[in-house]
Amino acid sequence: MENKKKNNNLGIIIGAIVALIAIFGLVYFANKGEKKESTKSAESSSTKTTTSKEDLEKVDLPQLSDKVSDDEAEVKMITEEGDITIKLFPKYAPLAVENFLTHSKKGYYNGVEFFRVVKDFMIQGGDPKNSGTGGESIWNGKDASIDPGTGFRNEVSNHLFHLRGALSMANAGADTNGSQFFIVQNPKDMSDGLLYDEFPTKIIDAYKNGGVPSLDKNYSVFGQVVSGMDVVDKIANGETTANSSGNEKSKPVNPVKIKSIEVIKDYDFKK
Template identity: 65%
Template sequence: MKKLTLLSLTGLLLLGLAGCSDLTRAIRGDDYVDSQASASASASSSEAASAELQKALKADSSAFPQLSTEVADDEAEVILQTSKGDITIKLFPTYAPLAVENFLTHAKEGYYNGLTFHRVIADFMIQSGDPNGDGTGGQSIWNGEDDSIDSGNGFKNEISPYLYNLRGALAMANAGADTNGSQFFINQNKEDQSSGLSSDQYPQAIIDAYKKGGNPSLDGDYTVFGQVISGMDVVDSISAVATDSNNKPTESVTITGIKIVKDYDFDKK
């Protein structure tokens, strides 16, 4: 199974366990967390996620925003301008508000301008968003300033049963759970991926969509927050460039700018 990683970073680490009477405390950085309370919260979250999945499994195709090229009132739209051409993408702030706000803010501030597609794997994905240009860098717009969002290692994953790593899906690259910074990728694979997908885990509309390609092996580990609605020929063109042994293009492919076609007001949320 292929996995996306930031090349020199590791995921968040559980630093240690210590006993205190009958109470076990897990240490995460400088914070002590009651493991019993944490386990209870995790179980509650898992139950909610399971209930939401069951609801999604019964939904028709109109419930899945990636399956439409129309840009809804609660969605945003950008044009990712590259040295190979333009890619039009709609974004899903309802399902991935952190990732969308992070991307739009970086775009408005010119953070991505001039950055390269530093990792390209044909029949898989194209990746960009790193100021270092080698997969080792990039920060979120919060960068640890708001601990409820960003620990300094990156902001939280936003996984939804209504968004998947279909062909053309825009997703956050990470170095493990909740380490999202600025790097992102676009799923490019065009081979049928529907075989073997279980109807107990995937809505039928999504199984059908995977016939056009994508990377279902990434589902659940990476935040999907957008979908290409025009310009997949450009994505395919970028994926086809020659690369070195580290999957870095031997010719520079850059982001020349990002045009905000339709913004989103996060203050109204």
């Protein structure tokens, strides 16, 4: 009983720390300086919908399978530390997936570093400046739901969650997605305290293997690592020093670069 209590307390503490990091980290580093947000929030991910528990249990949860289905895409991220294979979800995050696939095909991410690394949280990359202040989407304001120049809108659903291995868009606030992304690395049990009327039972069970549930509904999950989490862990465990603001020990001493991203299975967005 004592060990269980300690574990629960540890889970609560970790959850609180991760939540603070998420709020002051991902928002700060993704396209820092872009403060303008969409004036059309009807389609924003921050909109909450009411779903019954019965409906929650029927929801498709593609992250829980390593199989790549017909309506999914797949890429291999070739890094200096090894390969990370990721399946993508165009059905639920079409803007983010098309953005990522297009950038990958054009070599946009070649040579780009994982510039921000936080052990037991995530690894972040996708910025050609390798600073957290750069990067842009392929849409460049073409998404009609938002104002030009602010990036593209968040795509959040009750099908995708920030489980360990989730690939998600980093941003500077709602609907400001550009090119930066992060892979959730936290391996600790985060299921304690999750409400059964807000999460499918299978997702709560999946969070026992790690993840960051505090990021759900705030960032767009658009992929899931299907192999190569050992590489993600190795990158996350690299030596770090304080970042430029001095508020976080997340700047890699020896940043790991993405050599290239190979599209294993493409997706036709016109169909």
